[in-house]
Amino acid sequence: MGFFKNLCNKAFPKSLWVYHTNTGACNGCDIEVIDVLTPYYDVERFGIKLVGSPRHADVLLVCGPVTRQIVPALKRLYEAVPAPKLVIAIGSCASGGGIWFDSYNIVGGADTILPVDYYIPGCPPRPEAILHGVAVALGLAEKKVAREHIKQLIDRNESISVEDDTGAEEVVPGDEVPAELPTSK
Amino acid sequence: MTAQSFGDSLKNKFGDKLLEVEAAGVDQLYVRIVPECLVEVADYLYNDEGCRFVINSGTDRREHNGKFLITHFFAQDEENLYIAVHAEVDGNDPRIDSITPVVPAANWSEREARDMVGVAPEGHPDPRRLVLADDWPEDLYPLRTDVEHGIKPESCPDVAMPLVEPPEGASVVPIGPYFPVLEEPAYFRIFVEGETVVGADYRGFYNHRGVEKLGCSVLTYNQIPFMAERICGICGFVHSCSYCQAVERAAGIEVPERAEYVRTIMLEVERVQSHLLWLGIAGHIIGFDTVLMQTWRMREPLMWLCERITGNRKTYGMNLIGGVRRDITADVHGDITDVLAKIEKEWRALYDAIPGDPTLMARLKGTGELPEEKARELAVAGPTARGSGVAIDVRVDHPYAAYDRLDVKKCVYDSCDNVARVLVRLDETLDAIDIIRQALDDMPDGPIMAEIGEEIPAGLEAMSAVEAPRGEVFHWVLTGEENRPERWRVRAPTYANLQAVPTMVTGDALADVPIDVGSFDPCFSCTERMEVTDLKSGIIRVYTQDEVLALRQSK
Ligand code: SF4
Numbered sequence: 001m002g003f004f005k006n007l008c009n010k011a012f013p014k015s016l017w018v019y020h021t022n023t024g025a026c027n028g029c030d031i032e033v034i035d036v037l038t039p040y041y042d043v044e045r046f047g048i049k050l051v052g053s054p055r056h057a058d059v060l061l062v063c064g065p066v067t068r069q070i071v072p073a074l075k076r077l078y079e080a081v082p083a084p085k086l087v088i089a090i091g092s093c094a095s096g097g098g099i100w101f102d103s104y105n106i107v108g109g110a111d112t113i114l115p116v117d118y119y120i121p122g123c124p125p126r127p128e129a130i131l132h133g134v135a136v137a138l139g140l141a142e143k144k145v146a147r148e149h150i151k152q153l154i155d156r157n158e159s160i161s162v163e164d165d166t167g168a169e170e171v172v173p174g175d176e177v178p179a180e181l182p183t184s185k
Numbered sequence: 186m187t188a189q190s191f192g193d194s195l196k197n198k199f200g201d202k203l204l205e206v207e208a209a210g211v212d213q214l215y216v217r218i219v220p221e222c223l224v225e226v227a228d229y230l231y232n233d234e235g236c237r238f239v240i241n242s243g244t245d246r247r248e249h250n251g252k253f254l255i256t257h258f259f260a261q262d263e264e265n266l267y268i269a270v271h272a273e274v275d276g277n278d279p280r281i282d283s284i285t286p287v288v289p290a291a292n293w294s295e296r297e298a299r300d301m302v303g304v305a306p307e308g309h310p311d312p313r314r315l316v317l318a319d320d321w322p323e324d325l326y327p328l329r330t331d332v333e334h335g336i337k338p339e340s341c342p343d344v345a346m347p348l349v350e351p352p353e354g355a356s357v358v359p360i361g362p363y364f365p366v367l368e369e370p371a372y373f374r375i376f377v378e379g380e381t382v383v384g385a386d387y388r389g390f391y392n393h394r395g396v397e398k399l400g401c402s403v404l405t406y407n408q409i410p411f412m413a414e415r416i417c418g419i420c421g422f423v424h425s426c427s428y429c430q431a432v433e434r435a436a437g438i439e440v441p442e443r444a445e446y447v448r449t450i451m452l453e454v455e456r457v458q459s460h461l462l463w464l465g466i467a468g469h470i471i472g473f474d475t476v477l478m479q480t481w482r483m484r485e486p487l488m489w490l491c492e493r494i495t496g497n498r499k500t501y502g503m504n505l506i507g508g509v510r511r512d513i514t515a516d517v518h519g520d521i522t523d524v525l526a527k528i529e530k531e532w533r534a535l536y537d538a539i540p541g542d543p544t545l546m547a548r549l550k551g552t553g554e555l556p557e558e559k560a561r562e563l564a565v566a567g568p569t570a571r572g573s574g575v576a577i578d579v580r581v582d583h584p585y586a587a588y589d590r591l592d593v594k595k596c597v598y599d600s601c602d603n604v605a606r607v608l609v610r611l612d613e614t615l616d617a618i619d620i621i622r623q624a625l626d627d628m629p630d631g632p633i634m635a636e637i638g639e640e641i642p643a644g645l646e647a648m649s650a651v652e653a654p655r656g657e658v659f660h661w662v663l664t665g666e667e668n669r670p671e672r673w674r675v676r677a678p679t680y681a682n683l684q685a686v687p688t689m690v691t692g693d694a695l696a697d698v699p700i701d702v703g704s705f706d707p708c709f710s711c712t713e714r715m716e717v718t719d720l721k722s723g724i725i726r727v728y729t730q731d732e733v734l735a736l737r738q739s740k
Contacts, residue, residue, distance in 0.1 A: 021363060022370060024392045028418025028499050031462065035488075038465075038481035068340075069318035070370055070391045073362045099412055102335040102403075103395035104327050105318065124418060124499060 015047030016138065019057035019081065023074055023110065024100075025064025028124035029091035033061060036127045036134075048134060054080040059137075062110040065093040065100045071107060078114050086137060088118040090130060095119045186264045188214040199226065205271075209434075212265050212583065213648055220255070220272040220281055227257060227270070227284040227291075236261045236268065237577070238290040238564045239650075239659050240676035243302035245329045247276040253304050255281050256674075257291070258648065258661065262582040267648045269661070274304060283309035290564035293684055294676075301328040301397075311349075316390045327398055334395065334402040349386040351376040358695060362391055373686070373698075380694045385687040400673040401665070406432060406641065409673065410504045416675065418499060419462060422455045423653035424660070424675065425504040430585055431662040432506050432670070435647035438635050442587070444508035446628040449587040450521075451495070451503060452651065453617040453624070457528065458487050459654035460614045464535070467607065470703040471548045483531050490524045493517060506641075508634035518625055525618050532618075536611050540604075549603040553689045553701035556601055563685045566678040567656020568613070572606035574599030579652035591623050603700055640668065653678055 022030050036043045037050055051057050054077050066074060078087075089110040092098040096109040110116050120133035135141035186194075188208035195216060196206055202225075205217040218226055230236040236259040244254040252273040259268045274281050283306035285291045295306040296315035303326035306312065317327070320340045326332060351357050355376040362370035370391040376384040396416055400409045413428045414421035426448050433440055461484040468476025488498045494517055495501040503509045513521075539545060555565070560573035570577055578595045580588045596612035598605035645664045650657050656678025665671025689701045 022392070024394060026392075026415045026418040026421070028415065028421070031418055031499070035481065035485070038485070039478055040482060040485045064392070065394065067318070067391060067393060068321065069393065070362065071340075073370065073391075077363065099415060100394045100399070103399055104332075104334060104336045105393050105395045107337075123415075126498065 015049060016058050016134075017049050017051045017056055018059040018061050019051055019054045019077075020061045020063070021054075021074070021077060023062055023064045023070050023094070024067035024106070025091065025093060029063035029093070032124045032127055032130060033063065033090060036130050041127045041131055043131060043134065046134065046138060046140070054078075055082065057081050057085070059086045059088060060114070061088050061090055062094045062114065062116070063090050065097045065103075066107040066110060066113050068105050068107060071113060074113055086117045087114050088120065088133060088137065089116045090120045090133075091125055092121050092123045095121045098123065186261075186266070187211040188266055191261070191264070191266060191268070192216065195226075198229065202226070209647065212267065214266060214268045215271065215646065216268070217271040217273070220274050223255075223257070223270070223272050224282045224284055224287060227259075228287040230259050230268065230270070231288045234261065237561075238288050239267070239657075240674065240680070241291060241294040241298060242661060242672065242674040243298035243304050243328065244663065244672040245302050245331075246273075246671075248330060251276045253279050253302060255298065255304055256661070257284065258659065260583070260650075262577045265583050267583070267650070269646070269648060279304040280307050281305070282307050285309050285311075289562055290681065290684070293680065300326070302326050303329065316393050318393075327395065328401075330402075334398050348374065352383055354378065355383050360698070362388075371683075373702075375690065375695065375698055377695055380696075382690045382693050382695060382698065385690055387683065387686060389683065397673055397675060401670055405668045406506050406670070409670075410506075411500075411502060413675070414500050414502065414504075417677065420455055420459050420653045420655065421499070422451050422501055422503070423651045423658045424677075426452060426586070427649045427651040427658050427660040428662070428673065428675075429504045429506050430651070431647045431649035431660045432641070432664070433635075433647075434649060435645040435662055435664050436506075436637075436641040438507050438637060440508050440635055441632045442629050443512070443631045444633045444635075445587040446624050447509045447511075447513050447633060448504070449591070450513060450621055450624050450628075451501060452586065453621045454487065454491060454494075456617045456654045457525075457614055457621075458484060458491070460610045460617075461487070461528070463610060463654070464607070467700065467703055470699050471545070473545065479531075480535070483528055486524050487528065490517075490520055493520060505634070507637050508632070510634075512633050513625075513628070521621065521625065525621060529615065529618050532611075532614055536615070539607065539611065546604065548697075548700065549607060550600075551602050552693050552697045553603040553606075554601050554692070555685055555689050557599070559685070559688050560601070563681065563688065565656070565682050565685050567653065567682070568596075568606050568609040569656060569678075569682045569685065571595065571597045571609045573601040577657070579650045579657050583650055585649065585651060587624060587627075590627065591620055593620060643671065655679060656682060 020033050035041060060078065060081055087110065089095045093100065094110045097106055100106045101108065107113065118133055118137050120129055122129050132141055188211055192206040192208050192214050196203055202219050202222040203216055204219065207215045209215065231238060239258040239260050241255065241257045246252055246254050253276060255272050255274060257270045261268065272281065281304055283295055285295055286308060292311065293315055295309055296312065298304050299306060300314055300316045322338050325338060355378050358375040358377055360373040360375060362372045372388040374386040375382055396412060399412060404412060410425035410429055413424040416424045461480045465477035465480035468474065491501065492498045494513055495503055495511060503511055555573045557574045560570050560575050574597060576595050576597045580593045581595055594616050596609045596616060598608050641664050643665050646662065648661045650659045658678060659676040661674040662670045663672040686702060690698050693701060
């Protein structure tokens with residue numbers, strides 16, 4: 001927890017600008033992402049703003065399973081986001097391919113192509129879940145995953161093909177992560 | 186005219202060229218023809234009989250009879266009739282004459298059949314790849330039964346799609362694949378002369394997930410509705426509903442009346458939700474974010490209501506073969522009427538405000554024109570068609586679920602521009618609220634699920650259509666072994682509507698392209714950048730997102 005908080009605070013001391021991308025999603029997740037920007041959830045109160053160009057973004061929100069056709073565009077998109085950058089996978093599809101995981105045209109979840117820092121599962125995740133995920137990224141809320149899970153992320157990050165200069169993949173769980181955390185609430 | 190009499194008239198006309206004519210009920214007709222006379226039959230149906238082209242489908246039946254089955258679907262909306270024209274082609278030499286020269290709306294689907302099952306449309310004016318990724322191997326056809334659903338061929342990174350050359354003297358503006366108004370990433374090449382658009386080319390299918398293949402190879406009948414619902418995260422219920430109706434019809438399963446009402450109510454709730462969402466996005470596209478914030482604020486209580494009724498905000502998971510999984514019980518009726526009353530009140534305020542807003546009207550009026558004859562030719566659907574004076578609405582023309590017992594209006598405008606498409610949706614939302622009220626009042630008591638005794642036999646087929654918020658959704662199911670369809674064909678309305686983009690944008694200013702596209706089916710993937718190449722001078726100018734936004738908002 002502490003590590004992520006420090007990382008975030010250090011890298012993004014001010015507001016977070018996010019760029020949202022659909023890599024093959026059914027739109028369910030995309031719509032919920034927009035939903036958190038609208039008056040009921042109003043994520044802008046945390047200083048989070050949706051921007052129209054990856055070049056302005058700190059955070060890439062990825063929705064949907066990665067399709068074969070989108071891979072080159074997605075790689076270019078990731079490179080266009082200036083470092084330091086965070087990637088948040090939103091929805092079951094982006095987290096691991098979802099119900100399409102073994103289809104011929106699907107490469108997998110977002111982490112098969114990009115280093116993913118946070119996962120927000122759900123099909124689609126509720127706006128509250130997205131808010132919570134972002135709050136965790138900002139260090140405003142406690143993380144709810146166990147050490148094992150973080151380790152998994154690191155293992156997967158080692159096989160990433162896109163070069164990552166954020167340092168995010170070097171994340172090592174700090175000692176303050178308790179050994180037995182509940183996997184989720 | 187019933188299916189039977191239409192079949193007879195076809196038989197008289199074509200004689201031996203029709204191998205089989207079979208009417209299913211009064212509203213579905215299946216004919217099998219000699220493949221050589223496909224163009225002739227299609228020409229007759231489309232140009233003489235005025236039938237609307239729906240979609241085509243390729244099925245690998247080599248295991249059964251060594252052939253590929255190519256099926257073209259037509260609709261005769263005035264007569265409440267769907268017609269399937271089957272033609273079988275040789276499994277070793279899969280070729281068929283292209284009908285695109287006589288039926289322009291068949292353009293994409295013939296290309297798709299080539300991509301997916303490898304039946305080449307001979308004489309097709311634009312035989313480029315459509316669905317599969319650029320780096321997918323040439324001779325591997327995923328919908329063939331001998332191809333694994335999970336096959337992942339090696340990538341060959343250097344192939345790109347062959348591009349259409351712009352007209353002489355025109356410049357090219359590539360937009361995408363990330364683009365502000367489409368739900369999926371899509372790549373448009375807009376051809377411009379100065380500010381004016383003179384044509385367009387399109388590369389889409391970035392979101393192709395292999396839905397049909399998964400449905401025909403790994404899932405079972407009752408698992409498919411959950412996948413079908415995830416074809417679209419905005420209006421997924423229409424897909425699961427349409428699929429279930431097709432299987433029910435093929436297998437002769439009687440759905441309890443109450444279940445039909447539940448489906449109808451959820452379909453209309455989804456329509457209200459989708460139109461609210463769409464209006465917000467249309468506002469955003471033209472730089473009027475207040476509309477976005479207000480409509481989405483109005484929409485949110487409806488999402489909570491859906492969660493209360495179905496257990497989920499969006500993917501409802503209600504449909505199964507034979508009925509629905511949850512009832513709409515009396516204790517939520519009050520909630521439903523309250524939420525609707527509130528939306529109706531606020532919607533009426535919007536209704537009065539929008540046509541009177543000079544800025545909005547300046548942006549919408551006379552842009553994105555799609556003349557009626559073009560709309561018919563390209564077989565567009567839903568509000569896009571009704572905004573061009575084409576009075577088609579599946580709920581009225583081919584009633585399903587409980588619509589034949591309810592009073593449904595067709596909302597038609599004939600100014601053929603973006604304003605018309607906005608007005609159609611404004612009307613429709615109020616109409617949908619009215620339909621929900623009627624359905625709640627009339628809903629009979631009873632079971633919500635049919636008893637299904639035996640396994641569904643193989644070799645039966647049925648078509649089913651549902652009016653989605655964006656237009657006609659069409660499903661065709663051919664039942665198969667192992668508790669799953671042998672072939673399940675899906676056509677979403679955007680498939681037809683997207684093909685109208687070149688017509689709609691031509692003659693407009695570049696800055697109108699986003700709202701033209703957004704006027705039939707919007708989303709929030711965002712623009713990467715635009716690159717304008719002036720061919721005459723060879724100078725490349727790159728616009729940033731902000732410049733483009735400024736350009737279209739300052740208009
Ligand atoms: S997780 Fe669910 S809602 Fe999100 S893109 Fe995938 S299927 Fe759609």
